[in-house]
Amino acid sequence: MVKLDGESSHISFEEIEEIIVLLKQVSGFDLSGYTRSSLKRRMERIMGLDNMDFIDLKNALTNVSGFQTYLMHEITVNVTEMFRDPEFYHELNSSVISYLRTFPRVKVWSAGCSSGEEAYSLAILLSENKLYDRSFIYGTDVNSAIIETARKGIFPLQKIKTYTENFNRFNGESSFGHYYTVKYDMAIMSNILRKNILFSTHNLATDAVFNEFQLITCRNVLIYFDLDLQHRVFQLLYDSLSPFGFLCLGTKESLIKHDIKDKFRVVSRKYNIYQKIK
Numbered sequence: 235m236v237k238l239d240g241e242s243s244h245i246s247f248e249e250i251e252e253i254i255v256l257l258k259q260v261s262g263f264d265l266s267g268y269t270r271s272s273l274k275r276r277m278e279r280i281m282g283l284d285n286m287d288f289i290d291l292k293n294a295l296t297n298v299s300g301f302q303t304y305l306m307h308e309i310t311v312n313v314t315e316m317f318r319d320p321e322f323y324h325e326l327n328s329s330v331i332s333y334l335r336t337f338p339r340v341k342v343w344s345a346g347c348s349s350g351e352e353a354y355s356l357a358i359l360l361s362e363n364k365l366y367d368r369s370f371i372y373g374t375d376v377n378s379a380i381i382e383t384a385r386k387g388i389f390p391l392q393k394i395k396t397y398t399e400n401f402n403r404f405n406g407e408s409s410f411g412h413y414y415t416v417k418y419d420m421a422i423m424s425n426i427l428r429k430n431i432l433f434s435t436h437n438l439a440t441d442a443v444f445n446e447f448q449l450i451t452c453r454n455v456l457i458y459f460d461l462d463l464q465h466r467v468f469q470l471l472y473d474s475l476s477p478f479g480f481l482c483l484g485t486k487e488s489l490i491k492h493d494i495k496d497k498f499r500v501v502s503r504k505y506n507i508y509q510k511i512k
């Protein structure tokens with residue numbers, strides 16, 4: 235039967251459960267803690283783009299080489315930018331940097347860093363505050379392809395316009411141009427920033443603590459997780475923080491629904507910045 239464009243790109247919640255089980259069987263990747271509304275949106279998008287129905291999707295998952303990775307990458311939303319929410323960076327600068335100065339070494343974890351813009355933004359923030367020489371940043375993400383992009387640190391020049399505007403809103407005094415060089419239509423992040431950043435894969439849903447940090451950002455990641463998975467991730471982030479270390483969430487994410495909130499002090503309710511106190 236000929237399928238018309240978009241005709242079949244509907245998936246029911248029961249079918250989503252089948253895909254979750256199948257993906258875990260064939261690749262080990264477990265989507266069971268992701269919100270069903272976001273899984274539905276993403277799966278229907280893939281089905282629409284590839285003009286697939288549910289049976290095609292199942293077939294591709296089991297028979298088409300590389301499709302599991304493609305599906306997994308499409309489902310984990312990678313939208314990001316440098317100095318995303320400039321006011322958040324402004325708040326971080328005014329409320330957290332002075333505490334970070336009191337630590338002899340500053341270890342930072344950008345968890346769910348996508349293509350690295352968040353990690354580079356943190357490197358610039360620390361650099362502007364003359365703290366970068368004694369800092370080290372780990373950028374991690376579940377998506378290995380996006381981590382490769384982060385490692386390269388090369389971004390399309392057309393994105394740099396927005397990143398520069400964001401930077402200027404967070405810090406009107408210095409120049410963003412200082413942190414990259416231009417080659418053709420790409421911006422290459424400076425070696426001064428890259429020398430203290432390590433990018434690697436890490437799955438917040440299954441992997442363990444790997445270091446102790448004075449600052450962790452996990453922004454715009456937990457919105458895709460259900461409450462149980464959020465609970466697991468908050469425990470992991472708590473266990474990864476040094477005493478009096480800081481945790482930063484996205485603007486739509488909060489600790490409020492989780493008992494672990496009692497182990498933190500709220501530094502900024504508006505920007506979801508917390509400090510471990512117990």
Ligand SMILES: C[S@@+](CC[C@H](N)C(=O)[O-])C[C@H]1O[C@@H](n2cnc3c(N)ncnc32)[C@H](O)[C@@H]1O
Pocket residue numbers: 310311312313314315318345346347348349352374375376377380436437438439452453454455484
């Ligand atoms: C919307 S991006 C946010 C990027 C950046 N933190 C920001 O706020 O701009 C969400 C990122 O979370 C990552 N992610 C999704 N599930 C994950 C998991 N289980 N473990 C680690 N990263 C995950 C995705 O691959 C994606 O790069």
